[in-house]
Amino acid sequence: xSTLALAPPRARVARQxxxxxxxxxxxVLPAAIVLFWWxxxxxxxxxxxVIAGPGAVWSAFVELFDSGQLVDFALASFWRAAVGVAIxxxxxxxxxxxxxxxxxxxxxxxxxxxxxxxVPFLALVPLFIAWFGIDELYKVALIAxxxxxxMYAYTYLGVRNVDRKMVEAARSFGLTGTRLxxxxxxxxxxxxxxxxxxxxxxISITALIAAEQVGTQEGVGYLVTLAQEYNRTDYMVLCVVLxxxxxxxFDALVRLAERYAMPWRKQVAIx
Numbered sequence: 088x089s090t091l092a093l094a095p096p097r098a099r100v101a102r103q104x105x106x107x108x109x110x111x112x113x114x115v116l117p118a119a120i121v122l123f124w125w126x127x128x129x130x131x132x133x134x135x136x137v138i139a140g141p142g143a144v145w146s147a148f149v150e151l152f153d154s155g156q157l158v159d160f161a162l163a164s165f166w167r168a169a170v171g172v173a174i175x176x177x178x179x180x181x182x183x184x185x186x187x188x189x190x191x192x193x194x195x196x197x198x199x200x201x202x203x204x205x206v207p208f209l210a211l212v213p214l215f216i217a218w219f220g221i222d223e224l225y226k227v228a229l230i231a232x233x234x235x236x237x238m239y240a241y242t243y244l245g246v247r248n249v250d251r252k253m254v255e256a257a258r259s260f261g262l263t264g265t266r267l268x269x270x271x272x273x274x275x276x277x278x279x280x281x282x283x284x285x286x287x288x289x290i291s292i293t294a295l296i297a298a299e300q301v302g303t304q305e306g307v308g309y310l311v312t313l314a315q316e317y318n319r320t321d322y323m324v325l326c327v328v329l330x331x332x333x334x335x336x337f338d339a340l341v342r343l344a345e346r347y348a349m350p351w352r353k354q355v356a357i358x
Contacts, residue, residue, distance in 0.1 A: 139321035144328070147321040151310075161329060163306040164295060167223065168333065171230025172291045176284060179235040183242025187276075188268065197243070204236035209297055221302025226295075233294035234287035241286065245279025246272060281345055288337035292330055307333075 121141065127133035128140030135143065151157035182200060185192035211232060219225040249272050257271040273280070299308020307329050314322035 135320065137320070139324050143321040144324045147319070147325050151325070156310075160306050160310055161333075164299065164308070164329075165333060165336075167226050167298065167306065168230060168291045168295045168337075171227045171294065172234050172287055174227065175231035175234030175291075176238045176287055178231070179238025179283070179287075180242050180280065182235075183239045184246060184268070184273075186239070187243045187246025188272070200236060200239050203232070204240060208233040208294060212297060212301070216301060225301075226298035226303075229298045230291050230294040233290050237286045237290060238280075238283045241279045241283030242276065245276030245283075248279070249275040277348055281341060281348065284344070285338065285341045288341065289334065291337075292334050296330065 124133070124138075125141045128135070128138075128142075133140070139147075148157065151160075182196050186196045186200070187193075208229060212229065215225050215229055219228055253275060254267070254271060257267055262271060296308060296311075299306045300312065303309040303312070307326050310322060310329075311326045313319070314326060
């Protein structure tokens with residue numbers, strides 16, 4: 088009777104690309120888009136009335152940067168988005184934990200949050216203007232409301248999907264109450280919570296655009312208004328780039344949080 092020789096098990100060693108190669112791969116598609124944009128503008132295939140070329144956008148950037156307006160506008164928009172997201176994420180996280188951990192909390196909170204989630208936050212703009220005026224409170228409140236519902240939904244699902252066996256095992260070791268929530272349930276639900284944070288930051292950009300279209304004299308949205316009034320397509324494209332950079336900053340912050348809070352996730356990806 089012949090026996091088949093078994094291959095020795097291979098060590099699971101994560102093979103990671105060099106950092107420079109990873110960054111280069113991330114930049115390939117954006118660089119290709121910019122190259123196509125530059126070639127189309129230089130060759131006349133893309134009219135400057137439709138979209139300004141890279142050179143014109145760069146000139147607009149230098150003009151606003153030298154005047155100091157660009158830094159002031161970008162910081163004002165970043166501050167509004169950061170404060171609104173902090174409030175919305177905090178409220179959504181607390182309500183999601185309350186609803187996910189307690190049947191009573193779900194009965195008290197879930198129906199109301201489903202109503203908030205179903206109402207488009209853009210429909211609240213006239214109402215918020217009537218309530219809060221057109222000052223900073225209106226802008227921050229709109230961003231906060233826009234980000235509360237996604238954070239609640241993902242947190243609720245993350246808590247409800249925690250393995251009950253793990254919870255029971257933690258209880259058998261004496262973990263109860265707040266310690267059980269902080270040391271077991273929240274870490275187990277962390278992937279969903281961080282995904283919620285990523286979604287909330289994306290939505291906050293849309294809410295920021297809507298908020299800064301009304302009663303704003305400082306911010307990227309105000310720059311968009313000026314570009315529309317004077318038909319400056321170079322300013323318009325520059326505003327799009329600024330919003331994109333703001334989104335990249337938010338995404339980088341979430342990735343940094345994921346790296347330190349969930350170091351095991353990089354082992355899952357197929358290289």
